[in-house]
Amino acid sequence: MKRFGIFAAIILIVSALLGLGVHALNKASGQDNASKTLTIFNWGDYIDPALITKFEKETGYQVKYETFDSNEAMFTKIQQGGTAYDIAIPSDYMIEKMHKASLLLPLDPKKIKGLQNIEPQFLNQSFDPNNRYSVPYFWGTLGIIYNDQYVKAGEIDHWSDLWAPKWQNKLMLVDSARDIMGMALVESGYSMNSKSPQQLRQAADQLNRLAPNVKAVVADEIKMYMIAGEAPVAVTWSGEAAEMLANNDHLHYVVPSEGSNLWFDNIVMPKTAVHKKAAYAFINFMLRPENAAQNAQYIGYATPNKKAQALLPKAVREDKQFYPDSQTMKNLEVYQDLGPKWVEVYNDLFLEFKMHN
Amino acid sequence: MTTLNHKTRQWSYFSLYFIWIALFVIAPVALIIYQSFFGLDHQLTLANYKNYLSSAVYLKMTLNSFVYAFLITLITLVISYPTAYFLTKLKHRQLWILLIILPTWINLLLKAYAFIGIFSQTGAVNHFLTFMGIGPQQILFTNTSFVLVAAYIQIPFMILPIYNSLVDIDPAVIQASHDLGANNFQTLWRVIFPISINGVRSGVQAVFIPSLSLFMITRLIGGNRVITLGTAIEEHFLTTMNWGMGSTIGVILILIMFLTMTLTSGTRKAGTRKNHGKA
């Protein structure tokens, strides 16, 4: 008995030391609670850390930066309300969904400075009319990335090219029901927001015919596999593509001109926000052209801030891969929140596709 | 007085343990069954079960999971039985069996991660194939690689129970078999194998049930081209947020689990190793 008591005591002491260690390390990386803080909830590695430092210096706020890796995960966290997030950066359809779930605070237009810097075509989108709840942060597309060691230029320009028998077992797809079903819908000539069972069935059948070409349906992994040359072709988002291009000169990104997805990641203030003044300060800080440009250069995504675009090197702002021409832009579609029932239909069809061999 | 005392003592022992049983054994099972009757609109419904039973996709997935789990168990058994058998012949058996256990202490994520390197286009296996003049093959993201990696991870859990049953065999029994004129093969097949059958049963239980519900390897190694019941549960709970359907598949998995237990449990008590860390 005594021995177990001593043993238990040792375990508790070690645990206490470990706990202290965690606490000390968290404190060192600035995660403690000060009153003048701003808690940002963002995707991993989605802001230039230098900008956070700059913001902290300029305003005196201390930034707590937490990350999520899917819109759904973020939604759950904010709904649970365990942490006082002041700022979050969800994507388009999720903003609509959060609004419907009353998880967003309306933004006061008087407190926002620099919205006119944003290109008008990126404002007033269907998911947030008049930008009552959100301010554009980055935008991008869904497209095809290929390796020119295996694919000749012009060989893959359109979605239909992916169905060619030549690419048997060569294609990687992002693990996202909405995107892959959307691709099949466009390929079948329909809207990416289709709510027609016939259209969806037809798209799903078309998608099932793609199965022999598909090597894997993964997500973040695509980045490493494309860079390593494991696969010649993949369907992915422009943001991911930018990072791959930076690491492998043989890679190219195309947005099929017949249509694709246009997505946004916008800054919102969730219901959990406590430090509203700091949140506005951050929104205004990110709207400033020099900051938006610096962030775009660091992340490699396309900025909606036209004054920031002007500050970018010519090679970047005229890169058709990431700033498609107006013709293509016209055919891009933003996802709408389809509601749980239709999302389930999309998911079921996508699952059917994954099971299709 | 004594009986009262006895009762209170029993209760003091049991209090925390009962709370645990109520909270973490009964409540979760009850909740998952309860949840399975709810649709996306939070209405009480049988739709999930109807959906499951009428959907070719889910039935095929169940069948696939069975086939894969069966293959994984079979491969594991074929590799493990001789290993366990030969291990009992070694001198420092205790030490060797620890060396079999050691790989299970390495997180299975790390092992899966190693296979990504080994099986990739430029990985060790393809280096070897190129060297042999066969040229690089697609190995990662195939059903074969999925089954092999899953079997690899399960091997120690199959070896241990078989080893434990073999090591219990009284050498006199084997001697007797030889004295009665049986040759080595006969002794193995007629004497040793029947005695070790309980170990094989435990091993099969310990491998088959978790293999039905693997989810992480299906993605990392199978590239989501292999979808098991486990993958579907994980997707419904963590990605598509359809807990009702996820719970339904969970309930079906629980039923399959009980069925497997009943079929494989002979005289011996239910499996002794937790199906741990393997999904």
Add this chain to the structure above:
Amino acid sequence: MAKHKHWGGRLYLIFAFALLYTPILYLIYYSFSSGTNMSTFKGFTLSHYQTLFSDSRLIVILLDTLLIALLSSLVATIVGTMGALGIHTLKQRKLQNFILSLNNILMVSPDVIIGASFLILFTTLGIALGFGSVLASHIAFSIPIVVLLVLPRLKEMNGSMVDAARDLGANRWQILSKVILPYILPSIFSGFFMALTYSLDDFAVTFFVTGNGFATLSVEIYSRARQGINLEINALSAIMFIFSILLIVGYYFINQYTQSRRNKRQRGGAYLQ
């Protein structure tokens, strides 16, 4: 004949061990490569270890993982031992078996089911996901193994020892602390170590019930492995391998100690039976 057979056996064992250890050694080997991937060895370096030790997020996660493992094993050992004592005092066989089968449910359930059902539980109870929920889950899935390890030892105990103590005037508490507990102590320690193994090895359950930025090593490795090959992870596996060796040596000695104190009959395995 015997010699010949031995040869085959030895060869087969070499094959089996090579199979078991190749992936692990492969990882460790590349942790020293100065390249960026696991296909070509580029030259010796320790830089990945340096990155590892200066990665404060990873170190926090490592400490958290150990903290969860130690605390959960300790609590599970205490609750599990109490449970075993309770079951042991029960007179009816049927009731004993009934409780034991409830006990075993978590032992045989697949991880996905445990994870998913615990997730529903925590959500229903309104418990925030994070350190607390992970700790509670680890305690929960470690308890049954402690019971299963302690109970046989209690059954082995000679009833006359307790009677003798009672005759000598010991009260219940004294009987428990002076007679019963010292006798079952080795099995309590085995229970603790098994609980520790379960906790350190777990991925699936934690994956379901974690939240609010809290991660254990396996969850973190999962998200990093998806980001791409990163030899820092290889360095981490090398360190974990060494750590595992140390743990297993510890377990080995405790087990040896147990065996030397145990009566003759002890089934061979060093692992649980």
